[in-house]
Amino acid sequence: RRRPAGGMPKISDFPWTQDEIVGLAKQLPTPFHIYDEKAIRDTVRGLNAAFAWCPGFRNHFAVKATPNPYILQVLKEEGCGTDCSSIAELVLSDEMGFRGEEIMFTSNNTPLKEFQKAKELGAVVNLDDLSHVDFLHRRDGLPEMVSFRFNPGPGRTGNVLIGDPKEAKFGCTTEQLVEGYRACKALGVKRFGLHAMVVSCCLKVDEILETARMLFGLAALIKEKVGVHIEMVNLGGGIGIPYRPGEPVMDVAAVGAGVHKVYQELVEAKGLAPVRVVMECGRYITGPHGFLVSRVVHRKRIYKNYVGVDACMANLMRPGMYGAYHHISIFRDDSEHAHLPRRDAQIVDNTRDLITKEPVYDVVGGLCENNDKFAVDRPLEIEPRVGDVAVIHDAGAHGHSMGFQYNGKPRSAEYLYRPDGSVLQIRRAETLNDIFATLDIPGARSFGRGGGLLARIGAVLEGACRRGR
Secondary structure, eight states, X not given: OOOOSSSOOOTTOOSSOHHHHHHHHHHSOSSEEEEEHHHHHHHHHHHHHHTTTSTTOEEEEEGGGOXXXXXXHHHHHTTOEEEESSHHHHHHHHHTTOOGGGEEEEOSSOOHXXXXXXXXXXOEEEESSTHHHHHHHHHTOOOSEEEEEEOOGGGSOOOTTTOOGGGOOOOBOHHHHHHHHHHHHHTTOOEEEEEEOOXXXXXXXXXXXXXXXXXXXXXXXHHHHHOOOEEEEEOOXXXXXXXXXXXXXXXXXXXXXXXXHHHIIIIITTTOOOOEEEEOOSHHHHGGGEEEEEEEEEEEESSSEEEEESOOTTTOOHHHHHOOOOOEEEEOOOSOOTTSOOTTOOOOOOTTTOSOOSSOEEEEOSSSSTTOEEEEEEOOSSXXXXXXXXXXXXXTTXXXXXXXXXXXXXXXXXXXXXXXXXXXXXXXXOOHHHHHTTOOHHHHHHHHTTOXXXXXXXXXXXXXXXXXX
């Protein structure tokens, strides 16, 4: 079951044996996220090799996918930059030693303080709207290098994850781009970039090549109409991973070779070189190398067959949010678990009431929401029993990072599986104290007794006196 060295893994390339994963679930409190460090490094190296023809190529890892400092350290060592969409991600990048144009800032509806932070760090600022040009010029001055995000509208089709470009809130039209570059040139900006993110989780080489063709052609148009040289083209992320068994694996070497051919045709042959090509892959880098490990805690039979696990939508939102498929493997654990129902407890026979007649299951969490489901009508390799380990695959991107605390669910721990076989905690699990940390419960009690402002002031003074002692 070991994953072969190098290359994008498939679901069958699981990094642990049956005994190893059951042992991890005994050692570490479930649920938890765990990431395979070697596999992440191998994936980055494969992407870099595919674009070795392009001097200065860099993948700016989309921090929002897995915003953990240990993951960023691994990626920094492999030559990645970061792609940030908030001030928190900018600060995290800075704290982890990413400098200047190793950081890309692409956000929307952005407050001034976030632009100011990006400029302070020397990041490449990727503007989402034409109005930002005048806004930044008047408030804080434009950065040394300006990039714009392009939205092709009806010229391209998106997919379920990123949506129809015509309906997307991101980016500028062609006419707005031309006006934006012209305005920046007039205001003294000397260096320019161009960006688009049209598809997400793409498994077809041709779709990435179409984005390259679109952006290289647009760079030529901007040169012709405005007279500025686009020195950097950001192809976006978009390279997908095979979430379902049997799905094709993206041939990243073919992507690199194909982009090179389009570059020769539309950049070199038209006298526009050099143009530095960059990407912002997040899901492709960490997605298949992260797993949400949980335990079966309940079985229920009514109109459907339910498998309850101790993870929930707060640990992985994607299936409940837009019906995303994540493969689930059940690993038999014969150990006794005193805090769980008896494994041999009789389960109601619901054959007569079933609305689905096949041996399929809904795998669900414990939130008070009916979309808290990891799988619906899903066949599983073995029938789950209480106490078994349930591993949810491909949870290494947009998993823990999209977590939340609805129903007061503490977010889970994160671990890194090291190349030497050791496991390192890289984020502790939240506790109830973390959930209540921003609340003023003593003040609320005083407020509830009708003490109003005076009672509130008294509580504050009392607390200050205690601290002074």
